[in-house]
Amino acid sequence: MRVGIVTPVVAQPPPGAAAWERDAEIEDVAxxxxxxxxxxYHHLTCSEHVAVPAGAAERRGGVYWDPLATFGYLAARTARIRLATQVLVLGYHHPLAIAKRYGTLDRVSGGRLTLGLGVGxxxxxxxxxxxxxxxxxxxxxxxxxxxxxxLSRRMPEYHGPHYRFSGLVVxxxxxxxxxxxxxxxxxGRSLRRALTADGWVPFGLPLGTLAEMLASCDLxxxxxxxxxxxxxxxPGGDPDAAGAALARVREAGATIAGVRLASSSPAHYREQLAALRxxxxxxxxxxxxxx
Structure with missing residues (x-):
């Protein structure tokens, strides 16, 4: 099982980010x-919301850095780690806009893009x-x-029920x-949709439920x-508990773990990365x- 990180600072949904994240700068993230x-580590994440209504921010959080701008900067500060949108909302973009913008990110990062996509x-x-x-x-x-x-095509062509294009250069x-x-x-529908792609990133479900859903499919x-x-x-303060939590994730069917780390400062977060390693x-x- 590979391990990536749910990047701190750039998304701060409830139950709440660490106190230091609220005033952090891009240099801390970098x-x-x-x-x-x-x-x-396998990947970094960055999620997408354009503008969250004030009432909804209590449930979803209000801090969401733009993934394209954030990853464009982090691509220049890293060499190997993958850059995973988690997630980009499909309905907010034309597919060719995603292909162009994030295809450019793939180019400037040396082929490190993973597109996490959601319905919204x-x-x-x-x-x-x-x-x-x-x-x-x-x-x-x-x-x-x-x-x-x-994606990956200079002259893409597609004819579907909602999107149709040809004769264009990207x-x-x-x-x-x-x-x-x-x-x-x-x-279940998101899992079926994922089976037409390359992976599934579920959220908000118990591991037992996830294991049952995965067992019902021919992956x-x-x-x-x-x-x-x-x-x-x-992992620094309680390595046994951290290891046991990752073992449960693997047993549920994970091929990649996306982890959050407890931390009191940017320096402590980096120490936690080393401890987990x-x-x-x-x-x-x-x-x-x-x-």
Missing amino acids: RIAETADRLG SLEEEFDLLGAPFAGRGERADDAVAALRAS EPHAVQERVPLWIGGRT PSGFDVVLGPSRPLD ELAGPYELTFEEKR
Whole structure:
């Protein structure tokens, strides 16, 4: 099981970020990213919300850094770690806009993009952006297919029920032959949608429920399941508990763990990354040496 991090600072949903995150700057995030990169972590994350209604912010949080700008900067500060949107809301973008913008990110990062994609559920945000909320699931299915036909292609062509295009040049485009597409969600439908892509990033479900859902499916070879412990890990203070939490995630079916780390400062967070790295052997975690 590989290990990535749910990047601190750049998204701060409830139950709440660490106190230091509220006043953190990009340099704090960059130094954490550099440490994770050096230690061999699989990925960083950044989520997407354009504008969260004040009432909804109590449930969802209000701090969401823009993933394209954030990852553009972090790409220049790192060399190997993958950059995973977790998640980009499909209904807010035309597939070719994603192919162009994030294909450019793939180019400037040297092929390190992973596109985490979701249907979205915040109707007020859809309305704000002039995006249709009704039927968003069907549109998302079509958008995923359109993205698969478009990413990594100079002249993409696609003809679907909602998106149709041909005779267009998208340059630059992604340099990976196949950009990994992870689908976020917490329903059986999101898992079925993910099976048409490369991975599933569920949230808000007990590990037992996730294990049952995964056991009911014939997962394709190479399919990634990205799960995370329900609470931040404290590998420096309680390595046994951290290791046990990761073992439970692996037993539930994870191929990649997305972890949050308890921390009191940016420096402490980096220390926690190193402490978790030390658990690699006993708990069958994958940390490859940087090439």
